[in-house]
Amino acid sequence: MxxxxxxxxxxxxxxxxxxxxxxxxxxxxxxxxxxxxxxxxxxxxxxxxxxxxxxxxxxxxxxxxxxxxxxxxxxxxxxxxxxxxxxxxxxxxxxxxxxxxxxxxAAADAAGETAGTEGTGMADGAELESEFAEIDPEGTGETVILDGTEKASSADAVSEQMDLSFSPETDQLLWPVAGNVIMDYSMDKTVYFATLDQYKYNPAVIIQGTLDENVMSAAPGQVTKIETLEETGMTVTMDIGDGYELVYGQLKELPVKEGDYLKAGETVGYVSEPTRYYTKEGCNVYFEVRKDGESVDPMSLLQ
Structure with missing residues (x-):
């Protein structure tokens, strides 16, 4: 154990x-x-x-x-x-x-017209004698009918110049191009300019256009100035009478020159690429109406 x-x-x-x-x-x-x-x-x-x-x-x-x-x-x-x-x-x-x-x-022209009126009688008499000598060099006294195309053209030009007139009560303007208004006339308050990204006054209407589109004369008138401006590019100013002027901007390839007369609907120029002031707005026509040098609303005068 x-x-x-x-x-x-x-x-x-x-x-x-x-x-x-x-x-x-x-x-x-x-x-x-x-x-x-x-x-x-x-x-x-x-x-x-x-x-x-x-x-x-x-x-x-x-x-x-x-x-x-x-x-x-x-x-x-x-x-x-x-x-x-x-x-x-x-x-x-x-x-x-x-x-x-x-x-x-204008003042110089008025003075010239006054001076020219004083010598009208003497000039007319001499001109009639010269014309009669051309018509009847042999002194026969016979009535001869000549082709007066050149004299008629000159008379028509003078007549056309004298007939330039525009009245808001009886006359209306044609649209330079058939586009929409993308910026309204506004001199009582500022409007927004997209390209500039700022608000400012606009003395014209900005009408949408297409590159190379025909720009028509809004009324009969005479081309008084052609200039190239930084904001509106190639710009044409026309006198249509009674103190009224039309200004077309953003143009190119002008078929007219200073001093030319245009009828309503005739070509002033063609729509160009926009200047750098209107790149976001795209191709357009700058259309301004002036009365005695002051801009007025074109919309009240357009058809």
Whole structure:
């Protein structure tokens, strides 16, 4: 019985050692796992922090770039606005000078007409004697009928010049082109100019046109001025009588010259590409009506 007890006691001691060793091994594995997990979590946090910092730097760079681009655009826009303002002042000064020149020419013409009237009788007598000598060089006294085309043409031109008249009560204007009005006449309040991105007064109507489209004379008149302006491009001014003038802008390939007479519906020019003042509005005709040098609403006079 004693021997059996000794064997039993030895087995129990070995089992205890094995259990203890297993527990130690488990503890070591657990510690290694915890260290590894803790290390991985720390690395993950560091990686996330680095990504966040990189994203913040990228956002800061993008914001700085956007602010720089915005500042550049504002500077460019300010420069363009100043250039356009200078161009408008130049055009206004040129228009004022042209009006003064026209007034001087009118005064000179009036003086010339007065002086010419005084010598009409003597000139007519001499002209009649000369014509009679051409018709009857031999002095026979016979009546001879000649082709008076040249004299008739001259008389017609004078008659046409004298007959220039326009009355809003009895006369109406033709549309220069058959497009829609894309910008109304407005001198009592400002209107928005898309290309310029600003509000300003508009002394004309801007009529939509097609490139190379025929632009017609809105009324009988005489071409008094042809000029190229920065805002309206090639521009034609016509006198239609009684202090009324018509101004056509954004033209090209003019078949007329200063001094020519046009009937209503005849070609003044053709629609050109828009100037840089009207790029967003597209091809158009600038049509202005003036009375004694002041712009009036064309819509009240158009058919």
């Amino acid at each position: 004693t021997v059996k007890r000794k064997k039993k006691g030895g087995f129990s001691g070995g089992r205890t050692v094995t259990v203890a060793f297993s527990l130690c091994l488990l503890a070591v594995v657990t510690m290694i796992g915890m260290y590894t997990v803790g290390r991985t979590d720390q690395q993950q946090k560091e990686l996330e922090q680095q990504v966040a910092e990189a994203e913040e730097e990228a956002r800061a760079r993008e914001q700085a770039q956007a602010e720089a681009e915005k500042a550049a655009k504002e500077a460019e826009k300010s420069e363009e606005t100043e250039e356009l303002a200078d161009a408008e002042k130049t055009q206004e000064a040129a228009s004022g000078s042209a009006s003064r020149d026209k007034a001087g020419e």
